[in-house]
Amino acid sequence: MKVLLANPRGFCAGVERAIEIVERAIELHGKPIYVRHEVVHNKFVVNRLTKMGAIFVDDIEDIPEGGVIIFSAHGVSQSVRNSANALSNTIYDATCPLVTKVHKEVLRNQKKKHGVVLIGHQGHPEVEGTLGQSSEGQHIHLVEDVEDVEGLFFNQDIDLSYTTQTTLSVDDTQLVVKALKDKFPHINGPKKNDICYATQNRQDAVKEIMKYSDILIVLGSKNSSNSNRLMEIAINMNKPSYLIDGADEIQKSWIDGINSVGVTAGASAPELLVQEVVDFLSSYGGGEVIEIDGIEESTHFPVPKSLRTEKNK
Ligand code: SF4
The missing domain is CATH 3.40.1010.20 (4-hydroxy-3-methylbut-2-enyl diphosphate reductase, catalytic domain)
Structure with a gap:
């Protein structure tokens, strides 16, 4: 059984920045810090940051007065922003640019x-x-x-x-x-559309590996929009596709008798989880692991200046 890895896959620049903002805020202010909504839609990432001292809340009202507040990568409405401003002077905005x-x-x-x-x-x-x-x-x-x-x-x-x-x-x-x-023939729109580079590139990469794969495994959480869209690409090609949070969710019946497995990860899923899936597949009859060529991404979004320290700019 061949294992084909999509490229690019996993973390995008917006997710990397959002996670870094939470980590640096904890380092600077100590715990707890309050994040409005899951900072990115990934169970593994949210659990790790929770252990470090982040508290994830759905309503600003659940944050005590003066608490350190972080907005998630998905962005917030003006009313959420106003409520946060009324509650605290220490707010970091992890909205993806x-x-x-x-x-x-x-x-x-x-x-x-x-x-x-x-x-x-x-x-x-x-x-x-x-x-x-x-x-x-x-x-x-x-x-x-x-x-x-x-x-x-x-x-x-x-x-x-x-x-x-x-x-x-x-x-x-x-x-x-x-x-x-x-x-509405006179409607105006953005030059291309507003779908981000990371979403576009990960979808193109899945289309490429699915030319050679019998099934697709997507690392990502059920509430991750871009991960669900990756899974749908394989389904639309009439190939079985599975969205999982980790290797422990793989059912052996999915890969029994299969010649090639495509593996990718949504923009909020870390590479570590992909490697665990590769290890699982290797221990279960997986042979060659092939990294399919794809677009190299160089986008980087810096964290806010107030979170940059001398040792870590
Ligand atoms: S998926 Fe796109 S819009 Fe969302 S955080 Fe990543 S780069 Fe930003």
């Missing part, structure tokens, strides 16, 4: 009095944060799929713009954008 870019786009378009459409998944924290950028009285119209576009109506004379969640399926989003452009 690529999510902040989407927030700015929405605000710019609303300032121009455009009707704004957001393509994204209802209930995802990034989408809640982006919807919550809306200036008072201005509504952002959320669409998830082509059917939602059919139900959209605007006055003829209104200018329109669309933006997208950063971790969507590139292929599905193209269909939704096409439906928007067919229905």
Whole structure:
């Protein structure tokens, strides 16, 4: 059984920065520090940071006055930001800069009095944060799929713009954008879309390994949007695909009689977990491990200046 590793896979620049912000905040302020929502959607990462002294909360109201607060990589609404400001003077923003870019786009378009459409998944924290950028009285119209576009109506004379969640399926989003452009030919959008480089690259890499793999194993947590999108690529190719938090979840029946297994990791899953899967597969009949060539990523987002120390800039 061959084991094919997708490239690139695992941590993106936004996730690395968010984790580093939590680690450095604990180092600087001592524990506990309070993180609004899971800093990134990964069980292993959240458990490790919890052991170090991070407390993850869903509501700002659960944080004591004066506590050190960190916003997660998914970003927050203006109302969450205001509540945090009222509670504490020590706040670090781990919002991925690529999510902040989407927030700015929405605000710019609303300032121009455009009707704004957001393509994204209802209930995802990034989408809640982006919807919550809306200036008072201005509504952002959320669409998830082509059917939602059919139900959209605007006055003829209104200018329109669309933006997208950063971790969507590139292929599905193209269909939704096409439906928007067919229905509203004058709608404006970003040059490509707002799907981030890491999401795009990991999806391209999975398409490549699935040319040669019988099944796909994705390291990632069930609530990780970009990991779910990786799993769907293999399913759409009629190949079994499994999303797991660690090697201990692999069922032997998945790999019995299989010639080749593709392995990848979502943008919030550490490489250590991939290596544990490789070790498991090796102990269970896995032979050659092949790293498939892929795009080299060099994106890096620095942590806020206030968290940089002399020894660790
Ligand atoms: S997946 Fe993309 S948008 Fe999300 S944290 Fe990573 S780089 Fe940023």
